[in-house]
Amino acid sequence: MAKSVHNREPFAPPSDAMRDDVAVAIAKAVVAAPGTFMIGASIIMFLTSFVGLYATFGMEADVEVEVMKWVQPRVNDRWAADLERRIVEREAADKTVEHAIRAGYIVLGFLANGLVLLAGIRMRALKNHGLCLAGSIIAIILNGCSCVGLPVGIWAFFALLRSDVKMGFEAVAKSH
Numbered sequence: 001m002a003k004s005v006h007n008r009e010p011f012a013p014p015s016d017a018m019r020d021d022v023a024v025a026i027a028k029a030v031v032a033a034p035g036t037f038m039i040g041a042s043i044i045m046f047l048t049s050f051v052g053l054y055a056t057f058g059m060e061a062d063v064e065v066e067v068m069k070w071v072q073p074r075v076n077d078r079w080a081a082d083l084e085r086r087i088v089e090r091e092a093a094d095k096t097v098e099h100a101i102r103a104g105y106i107v108l109g110f111l112a113n114g115l116v117l118l119a120g121i122r123m124r125a126l127k128n129h130g131l132c133l134a135g136s137i138i139a140i141i142l143n144g145c146s147c148v149g150l151p152v153g154i155w156a157f158f159a160l161l162r163s164d165v166k167m168g169f170e171a172v173a174k175s176h
Contacts, residue, residue: 019171020171020174020175021171023164023167023168023170023171024126024168024171024172025168026164026165026167026168027126027164027165027166027167027168027169027171028124028126028168030159030162030164030165030168031123031124031126031132031156031159031160031165031168032124033155034123034136034152034155034156034159035120035121035123035124035132035156036120036124037120037152037155037156038116038117038119038120038123038135038136038139038152038153038156039117039120039121039124040152041116041120041139041148041149041152041153042113042114042116042117042120042139043117044148045109045113045116045148045149046110046113046117048109049106049109049110049113052102052105052106052109053106056099056102056103056106057099057103062090062091062095064090065087065090065091068083068086068087068090069087071083072084072087108142109142112138112142115131115134115135115138116135116138116139116149116153118131118135119131119132119134119135119136119138119139119156120135120156122135123135123156123160125172126168126169126171126172127169127172127173129160129166129169132156132160133157133160135156136153136154136156136157136160137153137157138153139152139153139156140153140154140157141153
């Protein structure tokens with residue numbers, strides 16, 4: 001019987017390498033968009049973390065006090081008096097503990113967004129399936145209050161659960 005170009009029988013089942021190539025191609029097609037959007041979402045969330053960092057430590061004025069001062073002339077007299085009391089209390093208060101808590105949240109945000117960024121990059125390369133799942137969950141949980149992390153994390157999570165995507169990750173792991 002004549003051999004084909006790939007040195008196998010014409011009607012023989014595809015080799016494991018051929019099946020792996022197909023699995024990788026399918027998986028890459030499925031995870032390309034959610035992986036790219038995870039990278040984009042992490043960059044957006046990094047930018048918001050920098051805004052939070054600046055608002056906490058870079059500004060001379062206390063944002064909460066400035067907002068209360070802006071609202072005060074726009075409310076009735078009873079509320080204005082209460083706002084005046086709160087402004088005085090806030091300006092006199094020691095903000096060390098508050099700044100430490102905010103710094104902790106900002107550091108946690110940077111670490112989480114770093115993991116989401118890494119997961120998006122690894123997802124597009126079909127490497128570290130577990131890390132990619134963790135990154136999608138982090139995007140959902142920690143960035144869930146934003147309109148960026150929640151839908152992207154859910155999309156990536158369900159893409160990673162597909163059996164054809166898992167086979168693509170396994171094929172890439174097997175080839176290295």
